[in-house]
Every structure is written in C-alpha cells, then in structure tokens.
Amino acid sequence: MKLLLDQGLPRSSVIHLFNAGIESAHVAELGYATASDARILDLADQNGSIVVTLDADFHTLLAISGATGPSVIRVRIEGLRGQELANLLVTVLKVCKDDLNNGAMVSVTETGFRIRQLPLLR
Numbered sequence: 001m002k003l004l005l006d007q008g009l010p011r012s013s014v015i016h017l018f019n020a021g022i023e024s025a026h027v028a029e030l031g032y033a034t035a036s037d038a039r040i041l042d043l044a045d046q047n048g049s050i051v052v053t054l055d056a057d058f059h060t061l062l063a064i065s066g067a068t069g070p071s072v073i074r075v076r077i078e079g080l081r082g083q084e085l086a087n088l089l090v091t092v093l094k095v096c097k098d099d100l101n102n103g104a105m106v107s108v109t110e111t112g113f114r115i116r117q118l119p120l121l122r
Contacts, residue, residue, distance in 0.1 A: 001093055001100065004044045006053035007033055009075070012082030013089070020090050025049075037061055044070040050100055052089065054078065059105045066119045069103040076109045 003024035005013060017024040027033055032040055037057045044051045051058055051072045058072045073092055080088065088108065096106050096115055103118035 001097070002047065002049040003073075003089065004040065004047070004049040004051050006040060006051060006055060006058075008054045009052060010080070010082040010085060013085045016083050016086030017089065020086060022086075022090065022093065041067075041070060041072075059107075062105060062118060063120045068118045071100040071104050071106070071118070073100075073106045073108060076107055 001022065003017065003022060005024060005026045007027055009026070011026045011028060014024050014026050014029070027035065027040060030043070032043060037055065038061060040051060041058065041061060043049070049070060051070055053072065053074055056074060059074055062072060073089070075085070075088070077088070092106060092108055092113065093100070096104065096113060099115045099117065100106065105116045105118065107114040
C-alpha cells in the first residue's frame with residue numbers, strides 16, 4: 001500500500017513510514033502543496049495511493065461523485081507529530097487493510113475507526 005499525505009500533516013511522517021516499510025509521499029514533495037482536493041484525489045488514483053488527510057472535503061468529493069476510489073483516511077486527531085502519525089497509520093493499515101484495498105473512506109478518531117465502503121449508496 002502507498003500513502004499520499006495531504007497538506008497539514010507532518011512531512012516527517014514519510015520518513016517514519018518508510019522505516020516501518022510503508023511507501024509514502026507528501027503532497028508538498030510532489031509539487032501539489034496548493035493543488036485542489038480533486039486534483040490530489042486524481043493523483044492518488046493514478047498512482048494507486050491512499051490519501052491521508054485532516055480534511056473532510058475528500059470524503060465529500062468521493063460521496064458526491066460515486067467514485068470507487070481512491071481510498072481516503074481522514075485523521076480526526078489534530079496536533080500529531082510525525083512519529084505519532086506514522087504509528088497511527090501503521091495501525092490503521094493493519095486493521096483496515098482489506099477495506100482500503102477495495103475502496104473505502106476511513107475516519108480515525110482517538111476512540112477508533114469508522115469505515116465506509118466505496119461507492120457510497122445514495
């Protein structure tokens with residue numbers, strides 16, 4: 001699994017994820033720091049990546065479009081440092097691996113995960 005980290009998330013997480021054996025990139029490293037959410041979703045879809053974000057708009061875009069991917073992990077915990085975010089994502093990937101591989105929106109809070117399969121049915 002490959003991760004694409006959105007703006008607002010620590011860039012240092014990429015190094016910690018690499019050390020955990022997870023391929024990842026930060027949008028700023030790829031020249032997408034000011035890209036629209038739709039453009040970031042397109043990039044993730046083209047590269048087979050899962051978007052990781054603090055932003056609810058990604059889930060909204062997927063819901064409205066009826067898309068089957070890419071998967072998106074929305075972290076609803078602010079202020080995580082690079083290592084903390086990486087540790088959290090390692091856990092999310094272990095618990096939600098099958099769902100994320102099949103297209104899902106995952107919301108992560110301090111108390112757990114909420115998983116919704118894509119596409120969302122209206």
